[in-house]
Amino acid sequence: MPLISLKDVSKLYGFGDATTVALDEVSLDVEAGEFVAVMGPSGSGKTTLMNMIGLLDRPTHGDYILSKKSVAKLRPNQRAKLRRDRIGFVFQSFNLLPKLNVLDNVALPLMYKGIMPVRRLKRAAAVLERVGLADRQYFMPRALSGGQIQRAAIARALVNDPQIIIADEPTGNLDSTSSLVVMELLSELHRTGNTILMVTHNPELTRYADRVVYMHDGSIVHDQHTPLGEVSPLANKARQLFPRRTEEDDLAGVSAIMETFPQKTETAKKRRKSAAKPKRKTTRKAVTRAKR
Amino acid sequence: MLSGNYKTALSRVRSAKWQSLLTMFGIIVGIVSVITTVSLGEGIKRQVLQQANRLGNDLITVRPGKILSRDKNGAITKVNPALAYGFGTGSLSEQDIAVLHRQKGLKHVSPVSLLSSGPGLDGSQYNEGFTLGTDASFPEVVEQEVEFGGYFTPGEENRQVAVIGKRVAEDLFQENIPIGRTLTIRGQEFIVRGIFKEFGSTTLGQGVDLNKAVFVPRTALNNVAKDATQLVQILVRPEDPKQTAQVMTQVNNALTASHGGQQDITVLRQDENLLVANDMLRLLTTFVTSIAAISLLVGGIGIMNIMLVSVSERTHEIGIRKAIGATNRQIRNQFMAEAVVLSFVGGIVGVVLSYLVNFILRIYTNFQPVITLPVIFAAVGVSLLVGITFGTIPAIKAARKDPIEALRIGG
Numbered sequence: 001m002p003l004i005s006l007k008d009v010s011k012l013y014g015f016g017d018a019t020t021v022a023l024d025e026v027s028l029d030v031e032a033g034e035f036v037a038v039m040g041p042s043g044s045g046k047t048t049l050m051n052m053i054g055l056l057d058r059p060t061h062g063d064y065i066l067s068k069k070s071v072a073k074l075r076p077n078q079r080a081k082l083r084r085d086r087i088g089f090v091f092q093s094f095n096l097l098p099k100l101n102v103l104d105n106v107a108l109p110l111m112y113k114g115i116m117p118v119r120r121l122k123r124a125a126a127v128l129e130r131v132g133l134a135d136r137q138y139f140m141p142r143a144l145s146g147g148q149i150q151r152a153a154i155a156r157a158l159v160n161d162p163q164i165i166i167a168d169e170p171t172g173n174l175d176s177t178s179s180l181v182v183m184e185l186l187s188e189l190h191r192t193g194n195t196i197l198m199v200t201h202n203p204e205l206t207r208y209a210d211r212v213v214y215m216h217d218g219s220i221v222h223d224q225h226t227p228l229g230e231v232s233p234l235a236n237k238a239r240q241l242f243p244r245r246t247e248e249d250d251l252a253g254v255s256a257i258m259e260t261f262p263q264k265t266e267t268a269k270k271r272r273k274s275a276a277k278p279k280r281k282t283t284r285k286a287v288t289r290a291k292r
Numbered sequence: 293m294l295s296g297n298y299k300t301a302l303s304r305v306r307s308a309k310w311q312s313l314l315t316m317f318g319i320i321v322g323i324v325s326v327i328t329t330v331s332l333g334e335g336i337k338r339q340v341l342q343q344a345n346r347l348g349n350d351l352i353t354v355r356p357g358k359i360l361s362r363d364k365n366g367a368i369t370k371v372n373p374a375l376a377y378g379f380g381t382g383s384l385s386e387q388d389i390a391v392l393h394r395q396k397g398l399k400h401v402s403p404v405s406l407l408s409s410g411p412g413l414d415g416s417q418y419n420e421g422f423t424l425g426t427d428a429s430f431p432e433v434v435e436q437e438v439e440f441g442g443y444f445t446p447g448e449e450n451r452q453v454a455v456i457g458k459r460v461a462e463d464l465f466q467e468n469i470p471i472g473r474t475l476t477i478r479g480q481e482f483i484v485r486g487i488f489k490e491f492g493s494t495t496l497g498q499g500v501d502l503n504k505a506v507f508v509p510r511t512a513l514n515n516v517a518k519d520a521t522q523l524v525q526i527l528v529r530p531e532d533p534k535q536t537a538q539v540m541t542q543v544n545n546a547l548t549a550s551h552g553g554q555q556d557i558t559v560l561r562q563d564e565n566l567l568v569a570n571d572m573l574r575l576l577t578t579f580v581t582s583i584a585a586i587s588l589l590v591g592g593i594g595i596m597n598i599m600l601v602s603v604s605e606r607t608h609e610i611g612i613r614k615a616i617g618a619t620n621r622q623i624r625n626q627f628m629a630e631a632v633v634l635s636f637v638g639g640i641v642g643v644v645l646s647y648l649v650n651f652i653l654r655i656y657t658n659f660q661p662v663i664t665l666p667v668i669f670a671a672v673g674v675s676l677l678v679g680i681t682f683g684t685i686p687a688i689k690a691a692r693k694d695p696i697e698a699l700r701i702g703g
Contacts, residue, residue, distance in 0.1 A: 051696055054615070056614075056615060056695045056696050056699075057696055076619075076620055077619045077620060077621070080614065080617055080618060080619040080620070081617065081619065083614075083615070083616070083617045084616065084617020084618075085617070088616075089615045089616065091615075091699075095608075095611075095612045095615070095699070096612075097609055097612060097613075099303075099304075099307075100300075108613070108616060109616045109617050111296050112613075112616070112617045112618045112619070112622055113617070117296065156616065157616075160617070
């Protein structure tokens with residue numbers, strides 16, 4: 001039984017003609033201990049998928065089974081408690097509270113769990129030591145470098161001993177040296193048995209993952225297990241196909257990306273036509289998922 | 293959990309001192325006005341009680357005008373505020389004094405006349421003061437000692453001598469013991485022969501400060517200003533203090549009979565002054581309390597406003613907190629705590645300021661306001677209540693924010 005199991009999960013925004021499909025009947029199983037890298041162009045639904053798995057969002061359709069329990073229909077309070085106990089978030093923009101020092105920031109999830117101050121600070125200090133910030137406990141976040149802040153954020157994600165760590169572009173705002181430190185840290189967590197889901201735009205980082213999921217237009221189009229330490233061939237292909245994002249691409253939006261996306265199957269061609277009206281579907285249309 | 297919330301909230305108040313102070317201003321004003329009013333009332337009540345205790349309950353005051361109504365048992369049912377405060381005028385006359393002198397069982401009958409202008413000195417007039425004509429038994433009847441010099445004796449009722457209150461000595465003569473100096477009443481010279489000890493503010497009635505009065509023999513006063521004086525009170529003491537109630541009825545009946553059956557005078561026991569005072573205070577308290585209520589309302593709205601701003605400013609923070617596992621209730625409690633801390637600190641500042649106002653009142657006025665512990669608790673309680681009431685809506689708003697939306701909004 002997988003730790004995370006999404007079954008035909010869809011997420012729709014808006015009503016009627018203005019309906020936007022963020023996730024289109026996505027099914028995904030993640031075993032405990034996997035390090036999954038999620039890739040895909042902007043607007044492909046990566047973050048929505050992460051929010052779904054992280055219990056911040058609830059699916060419009062479909063079911064989500066987290067360690068044998070369906071959590072798709074839980075009430076906000078129960079989801080908050082699961083989030084607190086089972087899931088650690090690491091964000092691209094770090095998201096530490098600027099008015100609290102590093103130690104208090106890390107101890108915050110424990111406060112919401114109702115643990116007494118002395119114990120939670122002790123606990124937070126221990127986790128900070130683990131991420132190598134033992135000497136920065138009483139610094140305010142603004143006094144730290146980006147890499148240090150991100151490590152503090154990882155410490156915060158770890159403080160409740162979560163089963164799942166969700167990292168949404170954790171190195172997106174970091175220079176390459178800091179990125180390396182942060183990735184090594186995540187990698188070490190993976191080695192010690194944590195399940196990690198990481199969104200990234202950088203194909204190089206897939207070398208830390210043992211599975212790469214490629215999303216497009218609200219669907220998972222590729223899902224590949226890769227050996228640790230190797231850049232996924234899929235990611236490499238993507239890198240060749242999108243050498244860099246130009247301003248023109250940004251202006252043209254998703255439809256420009258559609259033109260260059262590697263489409264070979266029949267169903268995919270159909271989708272390309274429908275994608276001329278990008279991201280907007282008046283009716284929910286069952287789309288055959290691309291073959292792996 | 294809670295302590296964490298309050299700690300955070302306090303540090304936020306501290307980090308935005310001016311903003312917090314302005315927000316709390318309404319609460320502070322409300323609390324100060326409530327505490328000051330109540331403490332003034334309490335002070336007056338205590339003075340009256342003290343006075344009543346000191347003078348004993350056997351001092352009977354006959355005042356002109358029908359100030360109040362009584363039921364069959366003699367309890368006061370209704371007070372006429374127009375006549376109750378200060379000196380009423382009119383319906384007492386020399387004839388009434390004679391009637392009272394004929395009554396049996398009275399130890400003292402001491403009439404008090406008023407000339408409602410201050411004495412003069414070297415051509416200038418003491419406008420704050422007034423002149424009272426009394427007989428020689430007055431100090432004994434009101435149990436007030438003459439601190440320096442002495443009061444006039446029964447044989448001196450025609451002599452132009454004066455005993456003055458403390459403030460007259462200070463304000464008019466600008467010395468402590470101006471014995472032997474002269475002041476003028478209606479152009480006639482009176483020689484100062486004594487200075488009273490300081491009077492409490494309520495010896496003869498509310499709002500009458502006897503420290504500003506000049507006491508002269510009634511006969512002498514009538515000689516110089518017969519047409520302008522008014523008989524404002526007749527003080528009576530019974531021979532037997534236990535017979536006070538009967539004597540009151542007796543006095544009342546005798547005077548009513550001599551007035552042709554019309555009830556146009558009031559006979560008051562000393563402790564009943566308290567009730568009369570209470571009635572005036574109730575009016576004042578209602579008035580000031582309504583101002584304070586409006587002020588608290590405005591203060592509460594100010595807090596609500598600042599909390600709403602705070603909630604929308606900190607949307608991103610709410611998103612973060614929710615992402616790491618805060619429940620809606622925990623978010624709500626956090627913002628409630630902030631509103632409560634704001635109003636609570638406002639309440640505390642209000643209490644401290646009330647003590648300052650109290651102090652200033654004691655120095656510059658004749659009032660002796662007393663701040664009691666229940667009042668402080670009530671004030672702090674009210675400020676907490678305001679915080680809870682007006683913090684709820686913003687806190688619920690914060691708690692209901694969608695975490696994804698909240699995280700997306702800049703931060």
